[in-house]
Amino acid sequence: MIELKDICKTFRVSKRNAGLKEAFKSFFRREYTCIQALDNVSFTINEGEMVGYIGPNGAGKSSTIKIMSGILTPDSGRCIINGRTPWKDRIAHVKEIGVVFGQRSQLWWDVPVIDSFELIKDIYRIDGSTYNKNLNELTELLDIGEIIRTPARQLSLGQRMRCEIAASLLHSPRILFLDEPTIGLDAVSKTAVRQFIKTINKERKTTVILTTHDMQDIEALTERIILIGKGKILLDGILDQLKKRNSTHKKLSVDYLGDGSSLSVLPDGMHLLDNLDGHAKIAVDTSILPVSNAIACLSKNMEITDISITGSTVEEMVVTLYEEFQI
Amino acid sequence: MRLYLKYASIIFRSQMQYKASFIMSLIGQFLTAFTVYLGVYFMFTRFPSVNDFTYTEVLLCFSLMLASFSLAECFVRGFDTFPSIISNGEFDRIMVRPRNEIFQVLATRIEFSRLGRFLQAGFMLAYAIPKSGVAWTPDRILTLIIMIIGGFFVFSGLFIIYASICFFTLEGLEFMNIFTDGAREFGKYPFSIYGDGVLKFLTYVIPLALFQYYPFLYLTGKSDRILYMFLPLIAILFLVPCLLFWRFGLRHYKSTGS
Numbered sequence: 157m158i159e160l161k162d163i164c165k166t167f168r169v170s171k172r173n174a175g176l177k178e179a180f181k182s183f184f185r186r187e188y189t190c191i192q193a194l195d196n197v198s199f200t201i202n203e204g205e206m207v208g209y210i211g212p213n214g215a216g217k218s219s220t221i222k223i224m225s226g227i228l229t230p231d232s233g234r235c236i237i238n239g240r241t242p243w244k245d246r247i248a249h250v251k252e253i254g255v256v257f258g259q260r261s262q263l264w265w266d267v268p269v270i271d272s273f274e275l276i277k278d279i280y281r282i283d284g285s286t287y288n289k290n291l292n293e294l295t296e297l298l299d300i301g302e303i304i305r306t307p308a309r310q311l312s313l314g315q316r317m318r319c320e321i322a323a324s325l326l327h328s329p330r331i332l333f334l335d336e337p338t339i340g341l342d343a344v345s346k347t348a349v350r351q352f353i354k355t356i357n358k359e360r361k362t363t364v365i366l367t368t369h370d371m372q373d374i375e376a377l378t379e380r381i382i383l384i385g386k387g388k389i390l391l392d393g394i395l396d397q398l399k400k401r402n403s404t405h406k407k408l409s410v411d412y413l414g415d416g417s418s419l420s421v422l423p424d425g426m427h428l429l430d431n432l433d434g435h436a437k438i439a440v441d442t443s444i445l446p447v448s449n450a451i452a453c454l455s456k457n458m459e460i461t462d463i464s465i466t467g468s469t470v471e472e473m474v475v476t477l478y479e480e481f482q483i
Numbered sequence: 484m485r486l487y488l489k490y491a492s493i494i495f496r497s498q499m500q501y502k503a504s505f506i507m508s509l510i511g512q513f514l515t516a517f518t519v520y521l522g523v524y525f526m527f528t529r530f531p532s533v534n535d536f537t538y539t540e541v542l543l544c545f546s547l548m549l550a551s552f553s554l555a556e557c558f559v560r561g562f563d564t565f566p567s568i569i570s571n572g573e574f575d576r577i578m579v580r581p582r583n584e585i586f587q588v589l590a591t592r593i594e595f596s597r598l599g600r601f602l603q604a605g606f607m608l609a610y611a612i613p614k615s616g617v618a619w620t621p622d623r624i625l626t627l628i629i630m631i632i633g634g635f636f637v638f639s640g641l642f643i644i645y646a647s648i649c650f651f652t653l654e655g656l657e658f659m660n661i662f663t664d665g666a667r668e669f670g671k672y673p674f675s676i677y678g679d680g681v682l683k684f685l686t687y688v689i690p691l692a693l694f695q696y697y698p699f700l701y702l703t704g705k706s707d708r709i710l711y712m713f714l715p716l717i718a719i720l721f722l723v724p725c726l727l728f729w730r731f732g733l734r735h736y737k738s739t740g741s
Binding site: 167222225226227228229246247248250251253255257260262264265266267271272274275278279280281307 | 485486489490493496497500501571572575576578579580581582583734736737738
């Protein structure tokens with residue numbers, strides 16, 4: 157379905173030091189540094205999959221998306237999507253994909269959203285009945301029936317993002333690329349967008365590739381993640397397995413009565429993180445000490461009024477991964 | 484074509500959202516061209532003719548140049564403002580839509596306020612055509628039309644080159660304006676007055692003279708070579724290298740970060 161093999165891409169970036177003199181100098185002689193944006197990137201994604209593509213800023217996420225959507229031509233390597241090479245067969249290729257750039261709009265700024273939709277219908281040559289069916293379905297699922305008669309510039313970010321997503325799905329694409337779709341959205345809009353992406357993936361069997369910095373997006377949506385750093389694919393795996401690998405640490409939050417002096421002596425596998433005004437945070441390494449034993453040990457020595465257990469979050473897991481790979 | 488009209492209609496509706504701004508720039512465009520006309524007028528109050536061309540002949544030449552330039556600017560504006568299309572990421576959007584890129588660049592920017600200049604050119608033509616002393620035979624009327632069409636395409640080609648350079652530099656190079664805005668200004672006089680070197684350059688390198696100077700000689704009866712009448716059509720071939728250069732640039736498109 158989607159196959160990338162040894163994709164490389166370098167950019168030339170001009171460099172100069174600060175200051176007027178340097179600016180003047182660089183006018184005549186420029187120093188360039190080559191940045192290897194993508195370094196032998198290879199992966200395969202099957203039809204109907206939902207993949208989270210993560211990595212720190214500047215890791216090469218957007219470049220990969222741009223190559224897969226036919227915007228950029230790589231220096232070398234092979235990329236076959238639905239049997240086509242995106243940059244060689246651009247027009248046929250882009251008919252089957254939808255792209256949402258979270259930070260860029262595809263709607264015409266000054267006219268009502270529905271006018272943009274109508275123009276997109278003509279650009280993609282969507283026939284009337286498909287268009288109406290998709291439009292009805294999308295307006296209902298995304299709850300945008302009220303706002304599509306408003307000019308795009310007067311919409312809130314959350315409303316606009318929902319319209320953007322609708323716009324990229326009007327032509328029933330088989331693949332949807334989402335580049336940071338929840339950036340800057342409030343909690344309610346984020347949930348709505350996530351819910352919708354899930355539905356589309358499940359019901360239309362649309363393949364979804366999602367880049368994001370919001371780990372809740374990843375947790376809520378994807379089963380598989382691909383981690384990229386400094387242009388290299390560092391990790392490609394199932395989220396649950398990764399979680400298991402990293403889930404030997406649990407965190408206990410405890411509210412207790414008394415002075416908590418007993419917390420100063422803890423058995424092996426428990427480690428006090430924080431202790432303040434009758435509220436303590438304790439890390440438990442479950443490979444040494446099961447959580448139940450840890451709780452028993454605590455309750456033996458003090459009176460506990462409230463307790464909660466949290467596993468390591470995806471957020472923390474990714475931080476650990478970034479540290480592990482030094483990116 | 485139908486899609487182009489749809490684009491045009493959506494852009495027109497957008498521009499109409501800011502009515503005052505639209506009308507002001509329409510008037511502004513009209514007045515700018517008018518001041519250039521005054522420059523020509525005052526010069527001829529001191530000198531009766533330039534290089535054998537009379538005042539009304541120069542006026543005719545100027546209005547022809549202005550007409551083809553303003554047409555090109557109105558419809559090929561996308562290439563003129565291409566640096567901004569690239570830097571705000573609009574071009575990425577264009578690339579993910581299943582239509583020809585050139586068509587989309589043309590269709591995303593249509594500058595209706597530039598019609599103010601065209602209006603000005605129209606007025607000047609209406610004034611210069613009867614006053615120019617040209618005996619208007621059918622072939623001369625045809626020449627006039629061919630000149631405007633040829634000019635439109637040559638200017639379009641120049642805009643395309645200007646845009647293609649942006650693929651490498653990500654911003655426009657101002658020197659190209661010598662041949663676009665500059666040509667409009669110095670093209671108000673027949674190119675021969677700038678000397679032989681300039682004329683040769685504008686014939687063989689940038690074919691501005693092919694749609695201005697040579698057919699103009701035919702138009703005013705200073706030459707009767709029928710070939711001159713069709714030179715503007717040959718000038719249209721200038722588009723071929725321009726489009727090839729565009730293709731070449733497109734493959735080097737770097738996009739901008741998001």
